[in-house]
Amino acid sequence: MESKPTTPADAAQIQAALTDPRRLAAVRDTGLLDTPPEEVFDRLTRLAAKLTGAPVTFVSLLDADRDFYKSAYGLGTTRQLSGRTFCHYPLVSGQALILEDVTQLPVFRDVPTVNSLGIRAYAGIPLRTESGEVLGSFCAVDFKPKQWTEQDVEIISELAHSAMREIRLRMALQDASALNQQLQAQIQKVDALNRALSEMATTDALTGVANRRAFDHSLQLELAIVERRGTPLSLLMLDVDHFKRINDTYGHEAGDKVLVAIAQLLGGCARVIDVVARVGGEEFAVILPNTDAGGAHEVAERMRSAVARSNWLGQPTTVSIGAATLHDKEDAASLYARADAALYAAKTAGRDRVAMA
Incomplete structure (x- = not known):
């Protein structure tokens, strides 16, 4: 099966989506940019490759000027790419992008990774927050044309949901940690105030000795x-x-x-x-x-x-x-x-x- 936008996004649309302040804030709020690989995400990309037969699978987070790969199965040591990538199109459309042969349309044929990495087939599911911001994509690629089955797309979609659940969990833990730090700071302020009040209640204001x-x-x-x-x-x-x-x-x-x-x-x-x-x-x-x-x-x-x-x-x-x-x-x-x-x-x-x- 193949799914592509009737009118693929142009460079201006992609740039506007990449640099949208609310979207960038959502990406950075994940706390995952520039963090090392983690087994919880690597397990998902390994499973995607095993179940779909795709040689490369990855979890992509889109910063303003790069794709950061929180997990990348089959890409060696590559952790990020700059320039236009296939992941930018689901970002703009907000929909899955399923391409069996990327060379069949000029707009996709000109994506730099077609030549630099030899990509020929692509399947990407947007990673979307509850407020609708697209953080990136859960993707699978092949170096030869590939007929993605409905089952392949369902597998990638389910694993994308699993990745997003993990991201939400991380964000919730960060929020809880930040809230705990704020609470601790407030407790310290209250303790300091109580100590000051206690000292005022038991200390002579003029001389500093006991009252x-x-x-x-x-x-x-x-x-x-x-x-x-x-x-x-x-x-x-x-x-x-x-x-x-x-x-x-x-x-x-x-x-x-x-x-x-x-x-x-x-x-x-x-x-x-x-x-x-x-x-x-x-x-x-x-x-x-x-x-x-x-x-x-x-x-x-x-x-x-x-x-x-x-x-x-x-x-x-x-x-x-x-x-x-x-x-x-x-x-x-x-x-x-x-x-x-x-x-x-x-x-x-x-x-x-x-x-x-």
Whole structure:
């Protein structure tokens, strides 16, 4: 049987079809151009050759200026051809092209592969997407005139459908992979946002140390550890001496800089396991896990001395510190109240000193 267009496409029609942007996008979206041979496609072309007796069978994808062969049985190492080929005609017509002797019509006789490869018979079925874009053809050729039977054409058509199903599957997997990557990117953005929000919720915006919420939560956690392990726990309460005078004399911006600098000094004096927090305007608290009264006094003196040695405003800035060590069965509120009372005692006694509860 033989099927050919009543008016074969001319060069202008072929070029327009080859370079159509939507069609080219569909071809490139397959992700198959310039990829190595794969057994799933090679199996189809081998089967086509075996069942039809054609010496050459191939899966052709049509790029703008070349035919790329995803699978080519009987073509040796040839993976692509440039210039006009028989596969261009099914591209334009959208229909199967079955030629028993290509030399019988001048338009087909002049196709370059007639001379370069010696092609005499051709059977090609378009590989069409669901949206109607022709990606290429599933083809069989012979080097001598061949009478293609209805069974031959049915076989090539069925194998063309199988090739197209595989292409659709690849595209679906690519889409799924791309969607998964987008989803992962969105998850990472959400995670980053959640981390930022969590940090905002637990970090003092000015000084960067823990805020009152984080302090309360950390103190409860440390109390739970003490209950399980029986380890000591101490708490320091610190207040910047005469802070209102600093604001009134130098301005609130200078006062903020003092608070930031003090927070940094406290963090430098603290251990990794300690929690430094800003719990009020010019008030700080430091949770000292696994620290008894002697250790708490030592840390408090180190912090007081570090601040006193500073000279941010051209004159000393000092802090008063109250320290308390957890009693047996004592809760957070009681520990906090005793440390705060010790702080008040330090300020009443003249400031720039440590008082123990």
